[in-house]
Structures are given as structure tokens and as C-alpha cells.
Amino acid sequence: KIFIPKSPLKCAKVPEMQTQLEDSAKPIVDPHDIDSKLVQKLANDALVWCPLRGLLVGDRNSERSGTIPGVDMVHAPVALIPMSFPESHWKQACEVAPIFNELVDRVSQDGEFLQQSLSRTRKADPFTSRLLEIHSKMLEINKLEEIRLGLHRSDYMLDEQTKLLLQIELNTISSSFPGLSCLVSELHRSLLQQYREDIASDPNRIPANNAVNQFAEALAKAWNEYGDPRAVIIFVVQAEERNMYDQHWLSASLRERHQVTTIRKTLAEIDALGELQQDGTLVVDGQAVAVIYFRAGYAPSDYHSESEWKARLLMEQSRAVKCPSISYHLAGSKKIQQELAKPNVLERFLENKDDIAKLRKCFAGLWSLDESDIVKDAIERPELYVMKPQREGGGNNIYGEDVRGALLKLQKEGTGSDAAYILMQRIFPKISHSILMREGISHKEETISELGIYGTYLRNKTEVLINQQAGYLMRTKVSSSDEGGVAAGFAVLDSIYLV
Ligand SMILES: N[C@H](CCC(=O)N[C@@H](CS)C(=O)NCCC(=O)O)C(=O)O
Numbered sequence: 237k238i239f240i241p242k243s244p245l246k247c248a249k250v251p252e253m254q255t256q257l258e259d260s261a262k263p264i265v266d267p268h269d270i271d272s273k274l275v276q277k278l279a280n281d282a283l284v285w286c287p288l289r290g291l292l293v294g295d296r297n298s299e300r301s302g303t304i305p306g307v308d309m310v311h312a313p314v315a316l317i318p319m320s321f322p323e324s325h326w327k328q329a330c331e332v333a334p335i336f337n338e339l340v341d342r343v344s345q346d347g348e349f350l351q352q353s354l355s356r357t358r359k360a361d362p363f364t365s366r367l368l369e370i371h372s373k374m375l376e377i378n379k380l381e382e383i384r385l386g387l388h389r390s391d392y393m394l395d396e397q398t399k400l401l402l403q404i405e406l407n408t409i410s411s412s413f414p415g416l417s418c419l420v421s422e423l424h425r426s427l428l429q430q431y432r433e434d435i436a437s438d439p440n441r442i443p444a445n446n447a448v449n450q451f452a453e454a455l456a457k458a459w460n461e462y463g464d465p466r467a468v469i470i471f472v473v474q475a476e477e478r479n480m481y482d483q484h485w486l487s488a489s490l491r492e493r494h495q496v497t498t499i500r501k502t503l504a505e506i507d508a509l510g511e512l513q514q515d516g517t518l519v520v521d522g523q524a525v526a527v528i529y530f531r532a533g534y535a536p537s538d539y540h541s542e543s544e545w546k547a548r549l550l551m552e553q554s555r556a557v558k559c560p561s562i563s564y565h566l567a568g569s570k571k572i573q574q575e576l577a578k579p580n581v582l583e584r585f586l587e588n589k590d591d592i593a594k595l596r597k598c599f600a601g602l603w604s605l606d607e608s609d610i611v612k613d614a615i616e617r618p619e620l621y622v623m624k625p626q627r628e629g630g631g632n633n634i635y636g637e638d639v640r641g642a643l644l645k646l647q648k649e650g651t652g653s654d655a656a657y658i659l660m661q662r663i664f665p666k667i668s669h670s671i672l673m674r675e676g677i678s679h680k681e682e683t684i685s686e687l688g689i690y691g692t693y694l695r696n697k698t699e700v701l702i703n704q705q706a707g708y709l710m711r712t713k714v715s716s717s718d719e720g721g722v723a724a725g726f727a728v729l730d731s732i733y734l735v
């Protein structure tokens with residue numbers, strides 16, 4: 237009898253656990269107290285579990301792993317034991333997800349606010365300028381996006397000193413890991429269940445994580461609203477994508493649970509193969525496109541030539557549902573995040589006072605470089621700030637002493653290029669113990685973590701069809717590393733254990 241692994245695509249329910257009698261709010265064991273023999277058993281079982289269940293990434297050491305599926309894969313970097321996280325802050329993060337979804341939609345509809353807020357950034361940052369150019373073209377032709385799909389991830393750190401859950405950023409484009417994050421929650425639940433004799437725990441304190449199916453459901457619903465049964469969903473991808481299995485989980489869920497076909501194309505391929513019909517239908521390689529899901533196009537490095545920009549414009553002009561539209565993309569920029577944190581700005585977009593207060597409560601300090609007293613303080617105490625350009629995809633932020641250098645350099649230049657950056661309060665989460673496993677080797681480390689909450693939002697004209705929290709991603713990295721990022725090789729995929 238061949239063992240057929242239960243696919244997580246079949247509604248990831250929490251397996252029936254016999255209720256242990258112990259106090260379930262008790263924190264889980266300190267991972268550093270686990271003896272090395274047990275660590276080896278945990279590591280070995282995790283190393284077997286990952287390939288069996290598709291918790292995989294392409295191996296960085298191989299040049300084929302980003303282009304040919306099924307070759308040169310390696311287990312995704314993971315923590316062996318879930319990270320304890322306060323239930324109160326978990327609930328808070330889930331509660332604000334639909335409010336942030338609504339905020340993005342409102343901001344996206346205020347073309348003047350987007351253009352105005354980004355007008356100086358436009359002069360200082362060529363990439364943002366190109367995005368704004370496309371946006372203003374859409375404003376000129378009064379392009380309406382009646383069906384609007386948001387697949388967001390709002391990232392938080394829990395500030396140790398103030399115990400405040402503070403938003404790092406709101407990703408409105410290419411929010412990674414809706415596929416792999418569900419699997420990490422299942423891996424941890426499975427390991428805790430298997431080693432319940434050695435590690436006292438209640439696997440039910442790992443929240444169920446169904447991000448992959450909730451993202452797929454929102455994509456499928458948008459496809460349905462578009463209303464052409466022959467149309468496909470296009471995944472805009474990079475030519476080399478080592479995180480392709482995270483994306484394929486979404487395609488598999490769309491195929492298996494919704495019978496929707498997805499095709500993968502790069503921006504250059506869309507420029508070569510795409511055309512607009514009279515009625516605005518986008519046809520790529522002879523197939524009508526209902527939904528365009530961007531898993532590329534968020535970074536200057538995705539635009540190798542004018543060809544990619546032509547593809548972006550062609551898609552924006554089409555009737556297809558963009559995820560994200562150019563407006564959603566801009567609404568998720570760090571400059572907009574900083575503008576929304578100014579007094580009385582949220583009131584322009586939301587009515588409910590409680591909702592506004594809930595969002596404001598998770599805003600860290602955010603400033604433009606016009607605030608001379610802040611810039612002065614950041615030069616004196618750079619370790620308390622992070623300086624951010626308008627970039628996505630990780631690896632672009634400026635930390636510590638480099639903040640002082642960057643600010644002094646901008647002051648000397650005085651060319652207005654300071655508008656390309658924002659300053660943000662540096663958040664100091666509690667340092668925890670964790671066991672990180674990369675390329676088959678596990679290490680006990682001192683770590684800090686970042687909790688991402690996925691949100692799904694779908695609207696057709698005035699009707700909001702979906703607006704919910706949709707699973708989570710926990711990323712854990714060694715506390716000494718400034719930059720995060722799993723793809724960048726610093727963080728591992730983790731899950732949370734509610735305490
Ligand atoms: N390779 C592309 C990567 C896309 C990407 O970098 N997305 C940003 C938000 S814009 C992100 O979610 N970063 C957190 C993931 C990390 O820690 O590495 C993909 O997966 O489609």
C-alpha cells in the first residue's frame with residue numbers, strides 16, 4: 237500500500253488531537269534546552285517531511301533550480317520549533333487585516349492623493365517615476381478598475397520595550413509564501429504531535445493556516461467575476477524563480493479546487509506575446525486573460541528594458557483584473573505608508589473612529605526627510621532608525637551607522653534626492669531562542685521574528701465580495717542580522733505557538 241500524503245490543498249483542518257490535560261497556555265519548551273539527540277531526531281524528521289509535502293525551494297547552488305521545476309530542490313529554510321507569540325497580539329494583528337484591506341482600496345481610488353504624495357519622490361526616484369507615469373496615463377483615460385483584487389501581507393514586529401505590535405510594512409504586490417507558510421504550520425503541528433512525550437505542548441496552539449487556499453479562492457472568485465470561462469489567470473514571474481513551489485501551490489489549488497488554468501509568463505514574454513483587443517481584452521499567446529497575478533514587477537531589476545515597461549502598460553490598459561493594479565501597487569509604497577501615518581490623513585479614507593484608532597495603534601514612527609529635527613536626531617542616534625527607499629523585495633533598507641552616512645551625504649548633495657527615502661523608527665523585538673535549519677544543518681540561534689498577516693480583498697463595483705484575514709507567515713532570523721528576508725537567505729520560515 238503506497239503512502240499517499242494528504243495534500244494540504246484539501247482544506248487544512250486542525251487534525252483531531254486527543255486533548256492533553258496539561259495547561260495549554262504554558263509556553264513551549266525553550267528550544268535551546270532540547271538535548272542534541274532529540275534535536276537530531278526533530279531535524280531528521282523535518283528533513284523527511286519537507287520533500288514529502290512540498291516544503292521546498294530551488295537550491296541556490298544550482299543554476300537550473302530557478303528555471304526547471306523538479307530539479308535541484310532543497311528543503312525550505314525552517315525553524316524546528318514554532319515561535320511563542322502572545323495570543324493578545326495575534327488577535328490584534330488578525331483584527332486589523334480587513335481594515336488595512338479596506339484602507340488600501342480607498343487610497344487606491346484617490347488618484348490625486350497618490351500623485352501628490354509621490355510627486356517629489358517622482359523627481360528623486362526613476363523607478364517610482366515610471367510607475368507614476370503609468371498611473372497618470374490611467375487617470376487621463378479615466379480607466380476604471382471595477383473588479384479589484386488585493387492579496388496583501390501586513391508585516392509586524394512586537395516591540396519588546398513598549399509591548400506594542402508595530403507594522404513594518406504593508407505588502408500589496410507579490411506577497412510571498414502563502415503556499416509554504418501553511419506547510420510550516422503543518423510541519424510544526426506534526427512534530428509536536430510526534431514528540432509530545434518529550435516536548436510538552438498543545439499543537440492546537442499553532443493557529444490553523446490556510447493562506448494558500450484563501451489566496452486561491454480570492455483569485456478564483458476574481459476570475460469568476462470577470463466572466464469568461466475560457467480565460468486564464470496569468471502569473472507574472474521572474475525568469476529565474478527559486479521560490480517557484482510557493483507559487484505552484486497556488487496554481488495547484490486553483491486547478492484542483494477551482495478548475496481554473498494558470499499560465500506563467502515573464503514581463504518580456506507578455507510584451508512579445510500579448511495584445512489588446514478592441515474591447516480591452518488582453519490576449520497572451522492566443523489565450524484571453526481574466527486575472528493578472530504579479531509575482532514580479534515590484535523591483536527595478538525586473539525591468540531589463542523598455543520591453544518590460546511596455547508589458548506593464550499593456551496589462552494596465554486591459555480589462556483583466558490586475559493583482560495588484562498600478563494604484564494598489566503605489567498604495568503599498570513606503571512613502572504612502574509614511575504619509576498615512578501623518579495626523580488626520582486616515583480620516584480622509586476611513587469613517588469608523590474605532591477602526592482608525594486600531595490602525596494608528598500599530599503605526600511605528602514614520603517620517604519624511606523634511607522633518608529636520610528627526611533627521612538631526614537620526615544623525616546623532618542612527619541606531620534608532622531605519623532609512624527606506626521606495627523598494628520592495630528586501631535588501632534595500634539602510635540601518636545603523638549607514639543611516640548617518642546616507643543622511644549626511646544627502647544633505648551635502650542637497651539635490652532633493654532625499655525625497656526618495658523615508659525614515660522609520662527602528663523596532664527592537666524580544667530576542668528569543670530558536671533552532672534554524674538550512675541545507676540540512678540545524679543551528680541553535682538567538683533570533684528575532686516578524687509576523688506577516690495575509691489579507692484577501694475582492695470587490696466588484698460597489699460590492700465587497702471578500703475582505704478577510706487569510707492566514708499568516710512567521711519569519712525568524714538571527715538577531716544580529718539587520719536585513720530580513722527568507723529569499724535573501726537571512727530568515728527562515730517559522731510558525732507561531734500562542735501563549
Ligand atoms: N521571488 C518572489 C519574491 C517576491 C518578494 O520579494 N516579495 C516580498 C514583498 S514585495 C516579500 O514577500 N518578501 C518576504 C519574503 C522573504 O522574506 O523573502 C516571489 O516569491 O514571488
Ligand SMILES: [Mg+2]
Pocket residue numbers: 405406407627628629630
Ligand atoms: Mg515589502
